[in-house]
Amino acid sequence: MHSLKSLFIAAGLAVAAAGAFAQAASSPAATPGIDQRQANQEKRIDKGIASGALTKRETHRLERQQTAINRAEDKAKADGTVTRAERKRLHKMQNHASKSIHHQKHDAQTATPAQQ
Numbered sequence: 001m002h003s004l005k006s007l008f009i010a011a012g013l014a015v016a017a018a019g020a021f022a023q024a025a026s027s028p029a030a031t032p033g034i035d036q037r038q039a040n041q042e043k044r045i046d047k048g049i050a051s052g053a054l055t056k057r058e059t060h061r062l063e064r065q066q067t068a069i070n071r072a073e074d075k076a077k078a079d080g081t082v083t084r085a086e087r088k089r090l091h092k093m094q095n096h097a098s099k100s101i102h103h104q105k106h107d108a109q110t111a112t113p114a115q116q
Contacts, residue, residue: 034073034090037116041097042066048105055111065078065097 045062048054054062072093076086 029077031077031082031087031090033072034094036086037071038066038069038096041101044101044105047063048101051112052111053105055109058109061064062097062101062104065093069093069097 045054045059045066048062049059069090072089073082074091076082082090
């Protein structure tokens with residue numbers, strides 16, 4: 001009987017946790033698409049560093065862009081709601097950063113082994 005009671009308690013906690021997670025994911029301040037894109041862009045920068053396609057200076061500049069986007073996202077989330085205009089601004093910033101990453105990875109500059 002005691003294990004059945006524990007099972008019901010565990011099931012209740014699981015349902016409550018799932019509900020809280022679903023609510024957080026669908027909250028007006030949730031930005032899963034923006035977060036995923038940020039992660040993808042960080043990976044692209046890391047690959048450029050590893051391949052030598054990005055110099056130290058280029059890497060620093062691209063990482064500053066990513067930091068600025070993260071700060072803008074944090075600011076947008078501060079009041080608990082990310083408005084359509086804020087999302088549009090974040091997407092525009094990400095588009096610009098994406099183009100910068102592509103340009104810097106494909107320009108003629110490469111990192112020498114001493115720079116990495």
